[in-house]
Amino acid sequence: MSDVQSRVKKLVDAGILQKQEFTAEELALVAKISDDEVDVLIRLRQKLGAPAEDKQHMRPNFFV
Amino acid sequence: MFAMEPDRAGCHAPSGCQRGLPVDKVIELSPAPGSLGPGAENSSAARGSVLWMKMALAQRLLNSAAQRFWSRRDLPQLFPAFLRELYSLVSCSVPLMSAAWDRAAELAPTDALAAASAAYLKQHIEEERHHDEWLLNDLVAAGLDRASLLRRAPSANVARLVGAQYCWIRHAHPAALFGYLGVIEGNPPLAAHLEEIRAQTGYPAEAFRCMHLHAADDIAHLEELRTTIAGLPLTDADESLITASAFATMEGLICILEDLVTRKALVRE
Numbered sequence: 001m002s003d004v005q006s007r008v009k010k011l012v013d014a015g016i017l018q019k020q021e022f023t024a025e026e027l028a029l030v031a032k033i034s035d036d037e038v039d040v041l042i043r044l045r046q047k048l049g050a051p052a053e054d055k056q057h058m059r060p061n062f063f064v
Numbered sequence: 065m066f067a068m069e070p071d072r073a074g075c076h077a078p079s080g081c082q083r084g085l086p087v088d089k090v091i092e093l094s095p096a097p098g099s100l101g102p103g104a105e106n107s108s109a110a111r112g113s114v115l116w117m118k119m120a121l122a123q124r125l126l127n128s129a130a131q132r133f134w135s136r137r138d139l140p141q142l143f144p145a146f147l148r149e150l151y152s153l154v155s156c157s158v159p160l161m162s163a164a165w166d167r168a169a170e171l172a173p174t175d176a177l178a179a180a181s182a183a184y185l186k187q188h189i190e191e192e193r194h195h196d197e198w199l200l201n202d203l204v205a206a207g208l209d210r211a212s213l214l215r216r217a218p219s220a221n222v223a224r225l226v227g228a229q230y231c232w233i234r235h236a237h238p239a240a241l242f243g244y245l246g247v248i249e250g251n252p253p254l255a256a257h258l259e260e261i262r263a264q265t266g267y268p269a270e271a272f273r274c275m276h277l278h279a280a281d282d283i284a285h286l287e288e289l290r291t292t293i294a295g296l297p298l299t300d301a302d303e304s305l306i307t308a309s310a311f312a313t314m315e316g317l318i319c320i321l322e323d324l325v326t327r328k329a330l331v332r333e
Contacts, residue, residue, distance in 0.1 A: 016121065032114040034304070040311050041121055044318070048128040052135070060130040060317055061253045061261075062150060063278040064157040064192055064245060064285075 004031040007038050014042040015050055111303050112294030118307050119246040122314040126251065129318040133325065134261065143265045145324050147203050152218040153320075155196040156226045161189045163230060164238040171238070176297045181239045184292045188245075191285070199274040206271030221323055225316030229309065236305050242293055243309025247317070249289055252282030 008030050011017040017030075033041075136142060165185040171178035204210045218226070232240035258272050258279060296302070 016124075028110075029114055029117050032303075033118060034307075037118065037307060037311065040315075041125065044125045044315070045128075048125060048132070048318070051124070051128040052131050055131040055135060056127075057254050057257050058127065058131045058134045059251060059253050059257055060126055060321065061134075061146075061258070061275060062153060062248055062317055062320075063252060063275070063282060064154065064161075064195075064248050 007033055010038055014045050016041055016045050111298040115293055115303055115306055116290060119250050119310050122247050122310050123251040126314045126317055129321050133321040140265045142324055142328055149222060149320050151199055151203060151213055152222045154199050158189055158192055160226055160229055161185050164233045164241040165189060167233050168238040177239050177302060180296050202271050202274045206267050221320045228312050232309055239302055240305050240309040243306040244313045245289060247310050247313040249282055249285050253279040255279045
């Protein structure tokens with residue numbers, strides 16, 4: 001399995017990315033996420049859990 | 065389309081951050097049109113698209129934490145503490161951007177990325193100036209004490225969040241601040257959610273004026289920011305730095321929200 005495929009699988013398995021079918025352009029984007037960055041995203045996703053589908057309009061409400 | 069968690073708010077909107085689109089239609093993962101064509105992997109627009117995608121991933125995780133916070137039954141008791149943290153953060157913003165602008169202007173003669181950063185920051189500082197005063201007036205209208213808000217030092221969480229940016233500005237590159245700005249300004253409040261909070265907390269409409277202004281105003285800021293990032297002359301190292309800044313900002317904001325809950329629980333015990 002290539003590094004790109006491995007990163008996609010990790011992100012999909014963690015529930016961060018939902019679909020496993022990506023265009024070449026989209027894979028090119030995922031390829032740019034480093035392993036360390038993938039790990040940060042997965043760690044936080046595991047800690048925070050899945051977002052609630054009926055609360056997608058909720059934002060942190062911080063601004064600059 | 066690069067699909068993530070299903071987002072009922074419309075995060076899978078078609079390409080294009082246009083003024084006038086609802087805020088929930090402008091956060092997206094798709095690469096900028098034409099940015100990833102053959103041989104374009106290392107172009108500025110391609111790097112900008114990659115950065116934007118990483119920021120969008122960070123925003124989605126931050127939104128999960130936000131959902132947990134804003135759904136709490138004890139929100140009316142937590143809300144004043146949230147407002148104090150928000151005020152701290154907003155009052156740090158212009159001085160932080162000014163520090164980044166100073167450093168970027170210093171480096172600009174021999175550094176194209178610094179020159180581009182300085183041009184954006186100079187304009188953005190003017191756009192954000194006095195917003196802390198507007199917010200302060202709203203909080204006073206909500207019943208918070210002006211003198212104690214002005215006297216209060218930023219919390220450790222706010223200091224960590226903002227302090228990391230000062231470190232990167234001084235010891236790495238002022239363009240790091242784009243990670244901070246991307247996560248915060250790339251994910252502005254939604255008016256409907258602000259109305260829900262108002263109903264749930266019972267705070268007057270005057271307490272939400274500045275927040276509502278940012279719900280509307282940040283669409284334009286978001287467009288400016290995305291265009292700027294897409295045009296930055298980035299190296300791999302710059303992209304990593306800005307990503308580190310974005311992820312640290314995401315984690316810092318999550319920490320603020322979680323600690324508001326933890327501290328309230330400790331006060332009760």
